[in-house]
Amino acid sequence: MNLKTLFAALLSLAAVFPVTAQAETRSICVFDPAGRSGDFFHLMSKYAVQASSWGVDVEIKPYTDEETAAKDYEAGQCDGVVATGVRLQRFNRFSSTIEAVGGLPDYGLLQQMVRTLATSAGASKKLTSNGHATVGFIPAGAVYLFVRDKAIDTVPELAGKRIATLDYDKASTFMVGRVGAVVVPADLGSIGPKFNNGDVDACYVSAPAYKPFELQRGIGSSGGVIRSPLAQATLQVMLRAERFPEGFVDKSRADLLGRFDTALAHVKKAEADIPASSWIDVPADRQAEWAAMFQGVRVQLRDDVGAYDGAMLKVMKQLRCGKDGARSECAESKE
Amino acid sequence: MLFVSVGCAAKVDRFTLDRVVKRAGAIDDLVMVCELGVSLAHGLRALPRNDPHRALISAETVAGVCAQQDAWEAGLSAARAQANLGQLGIVRAAEVTDATLAADRHHTLAAGRFERAWGHLVAQHPGIDTGTCPSIRSRDEVAVLLGLVSGTLALLHDRAAGGPLGVPLDRPLLVARGAACLEDARWWSTPSALQAGAWATVPGSAPEGVDPWALLDEAAARGDTSGTRVARAVQVLLASNAGRTADVEAGIRAFVAVPPASLDPEWVLLDRYAATLVLHQSDVLWTAHSGHRTEQLGTLPSDAAPAETGPDWFGGDDPFGSGVEEETAPPESAP
Numbered sequence: 001m002n003l004k005t006l007f008a009a010l011l012s013l014a015a016v017f018p019v020t021a022q023a024e025t026r027s028i029c030v031f032d033p034a035g036r037s038g039d040f041f042h043l044m045s046k047y048a049v050q051a052s053s054w055g056v057d058v059e060i061k062p063y064t065d066e067e068t069a070a071k072d073y074e075a076g077q078c079d080g081v082v083a084t085g086v087r088l089q090r091f092n093r094f095s096s097t098i099e100a101v102g103g104l105p106d107y108g109l110l111q112q113m114v115r116t117l118a119t120s121a122g123a124s125k126k127l128t129s130n131g132h133a134t135v136g137f138i139p140a141g142a143v144y145l146f147v148r149d150k151a152i153d154t155v156p157e158l159a160g161k162r163i164a165t166l167d168y169d170k171a172s173t174f175m176v177g178r179v180g181a182v183v184v185p186a187d188l189g190s191i192g193p194k195f196n197n198g199d200v201d202a203c204y205v206s207a208p209a210y211k212p213f214e215l216q217r218g219i220g221s222s223g224g225v226i227r228s229p230l231a232q233a234t235l236q237v238m239l240r241a242e243r244f245p246e247g248f249v250d251k252s253r254a255d256l257l258g259r260f261d262t263a264l265a266h267v268k269k270a271e272a273d274i275p276a277s278s279w280i281d282v283p284a285d286r287q288a289e290w291a292a293m294f295q296g297v298r299v300q301l302r303d304d305v306g307a308y309d310g311a312m313l314k315v316m317k318q319l320r321c322g323k324d325g326a327r328s329e330c331a332e333s334k335e
Numbered sequence: 336m337l338f339v340s341v342g343c344a345a346k347v348d349r350f351t352l353d354r355v356v357k358r359a360g361a362i363d364d365l366v367m368v369c370e371l372g373v374s375l376a377h378g379l380r381a382l383p384r385n386d387p388h389r390a391l392i393s394a395e396t397v398a399g400v401c402a403q404q405d406a407w408e409a410g411l412s413a414a415r416a417q418a419n420l421g422q423l424g425i426v427r428a429a430e431v432t433d434a435t436l437a438a439d440r441h442h443t444l445a446a447g448r449f450e451r452a453w454g455h456l457v458a459q460h461p462g463i464d465t466g467t468c469p470s471i472r473s474r475d476e477v478a479v480l481l482g483l484v485s486g487t488l489a490l491l492h493d494r495a496a497g498g499p500l501g502v503p504l505d506r507p508l509l510v511a512r513g514a515a516c517l518e519d520a521r522w523w524s525t526p527s528a529l530q531a532g533a534w535a536t537v538p539g540s541a542p543e544g545v546d547p548w549a550l551l552d553e554a555a556a557r558g559d560t561s562g563t564r565v566a567r568a569v570q571v572l573l574a575s576n577a578g579r580t581a582d583v584e585a586g587i588r589a590f591v592a593v594p595p596a597s598l599d600p601e602w603v604l605l606d607r608y609a610a611t612l613v614l615h616q617s618d619v620l621w622t623a624h625s626g627h628r629t630e631q632l633g634t635l636p637s638d639a640a641p642a643e644t645g646p647d648w649f650g651g652d653d654p655f656g657s658g659v660e661e662e663t664a665p666p667e668s669a670p
Contacts, residue, residue: 033538034494034504034536034576035536035576035577035578036495036575036576036577036578037490037491037494037495037576038494039494039497039498042494042495042497042498045435046435049413049417049428049431049432049435050428052417052427052428052431053427053428057417059623061578062576062577062578063578064538064577064578188538188539189538189539190539191539192537192538192539192540193539193540208504211503211504211505212504212505212507212508212537213537213539213540214505214508262497266498269498269501270504273503
C-alpha cells in the first residue's frame with residue numbers, strides 16, 4: 001500500500017468512525033422563583049444531562065421572573081421554556097387547561113392525567129400547537145385559598161371579600177368575579193405582602209409559597225388554609241419542536257414523566273410545613289357547593305371566554321367520575 | 336488545646352473568637368483554615384458540658400467552606416464533561432451524571448455544616464431571626480456575621496443538592512432580620528448586602544419602592560472601598576443564582592478593580608474567601624463557554640471580540656485550490 005492509498009484509507013476510516021461528534025446545543029429558559037437553587041431548576045438540570053445522551057446539549061437558563069422567561073422564549077432567545085400552564089396558555093390552550101379550576105381535586109388524579117398525556121397518541125397531537133410542543137408537566141402544588149378569617153369557608157361567604165388575584169390569569173379573575181368577591185390585582189411579588197398586611201382578605205397560592213412568603217403572618221391566629229384545592233399548578237416544559245431532532249419530544253415526555261414523583265415529594269414536604277392547626281377542612285356537603293361553583297366556572301371559561309379546552313375538560317371529568325361516580329356532575333354532560 | 340479541654344463553654348468561646356478566629360482572620364490560606372474547622376468542630380462540641388455556640392459557629396462555617404470547595408469542583412467537572420467530551424451519547428451522560436451526583440453529596444455535606452453554624456447562631460442569640468435584635472457584644476459580632484452568611488449558604492447548598500436537608504425557604508428573610516442587628520459599616524456592608532440579597536431572592540419582600548438588586552449593588556460598591564469585599568461576593572453569588580449574568584460579569588469586574596493595597600490585612604482571610612466565591616462564579620462562566628476554568632480573574636468569555644480577519648483578497652476562493660484534484664509531488668528523497 002503506497003502512501004496515497006494509505007492516506008485515502010485513513011480518511012475513509014475517519015469518515016466511518018468520527019473521532020468526535022458535535023452535539024447540537026439548544027437552550028431552555030427555566031422559570032424557578034428560587035433561581036438556580038430551586039427545585040424546578042434542579043429537576044431540569046437532571047433532564048438536561050439525560051438529554052445529552054440523546055445527542056443534544058441542553059443549556060438551561062434560570063429565570064426568577066416568569067414573564068421574562070416566556071417572552072424570551074417567544075422572541076426565540078430560547079428553544080424551550082419552563083413556566084406555569086397559565087403563563088403558557090397563549091401557546092397551547094389544551095395543555096394549560098390541566099390547571100382548570102377544580103378540574104383535578106387531588107394528586108392521584110393529577111398523576112393519572114399527566115401519565116395519560118405523556119403516553120396517549122391522541123394527546124400527543126393536541127400537545128403541539130403551532131410548533132410549540134408541551135413535553136412535561138411538573139407538579140407545582142395544589143392551589144389553596146389562604147384566608148385571614150377561618151369563618152370564610154363557603155362560597156357565599158366569599159361575596160364582597162377582597163382576593164389577591166394574579167392579573168394575567170383570566171380564569172382566576174373570572175372565578176373571583178363570579179363568586180361576588182372583589183378582584184385585587186396582584187403578581188407573584190405582591191401576593192404575600194398584600195395578604196400579610198391585610199390589604200386583602202384572601203389569596204390563593206400553592207404550599208411551596210407558604211414559607212418564603214411567610215404567609216403564617218397573614219394567617220395569624222384567626223386565619224387558615226382551605227384544604228379543598230382550587231386548581232393544580234404545574235410548571236410545563238415546552239419546546240419548539242422543529243429545533244430538536246426527531247424523537248426528542250417523545251424521549252422528553254418519557255423522561256419528565258419519570259420525574260413527576262420527585263417533584264411531587266417536594267410539594268408534599270412544603271404542605272407538611274403548614275401547621276395542622278391552620279388547615280380548614282371543608283365538610284362534605286360544602287365540598288359539593290364548591291364543586292358546583294367550579295363546574296360552572298369551567299363551562300363558562302370554555303364556552304364564553306375560550307380560556308379552557310373542551311377535550312381536556314372532558315377527560316378530567318372522566319377521571320373525577322372514575323374515582324367518585326357519586327358526584328352530581330357525573331349524571332350530567334356539561335363537560 | 337489544654338486550655339480548651341478544661342474550659343467551660345464561655346471560656347472556649349472566648350479563646351476561639353479572641354485568639355483562633357482573630358489570628359486566622361489574617362491568614363491568607365483558606366484551605367488551611369477550613370481544615371482547621373473540620374478538625375476542631377467535633378472537639379469543641381465534645382469538651383465542655385454545654386455547646387460553645389460562638390466557637391462552633393466559626394468552626395462549622397469554615398468546615399462548610401471545605402465541603403463547598405469540593406462541591407464546586409465536582410460541579411465544574413460536570414460542566415467540563417458537558418462542554419468537552421466529544422463522544423456523545425450514554426457515556427458522556429454517565430460522566431456528567433456521576434460528577435453531578437458527587438456535587439450533590441458535597442453540597443449536602445456543606446449544607447449540613449453551614450446549617451449547624453446557623454443553629455448555633457440562633458441558640459446563642461435567641462430572637463436574632465425574628466427582628467428583635469438581642470444584645471450582641473462588639474467582640475461577638477464576627478461570629479454573628481459568620482452565622483448569618485452560613486444561614487444563607489445552608490439554603491443555597493441544600494437546594495443545589497435537591498433539598499435533602501429541607502432547609503426552610505423562609506431562611507433569606509430570617510437572615511435579613513438578623514443582618515439588621517449588625518453595624519453595617521464595621522462589617523464592610525455585608526449586613527446590608529445580605530439584607531438586599533434576601534429581598535431580591537424572595538419576591539415582594541423588599542420595602543415598597545425599593546429595588547433590591549440596585550440596593551445590593553450599592554452595598555457591594557460600599558464594600559469594595561471598605562478593605563474586605565464580602566458584600567461584592569454576596570452580590571455575584573446571588574446574581575448567578577438568579578441567572579443575572581450581566582450582574583455577575585459586572586460584579587466580577589468590580590471585584591478585580593479594587594486595588595490590592597486597599598485591602599485590610601487584619602481580615603485578609605474573609606477577603607480571600609470572597610475572592611474564592613467570585614473566582615468560582617467566573618469558572619462557571621468560563622467552563623460553560625470554553626470548557627476550562629478562568630485563566631485570569633477579571634477576563635470574561637463575553638470580552639472575546641471576533642477575530643480580526645482583514646479584507647478577503649481572494650473573493651472567497653481558496654488561493655491554494657480545493658486540495659482534492661491536485662497533488663503536490665513528493666519531495667526528492669535525500670541522497
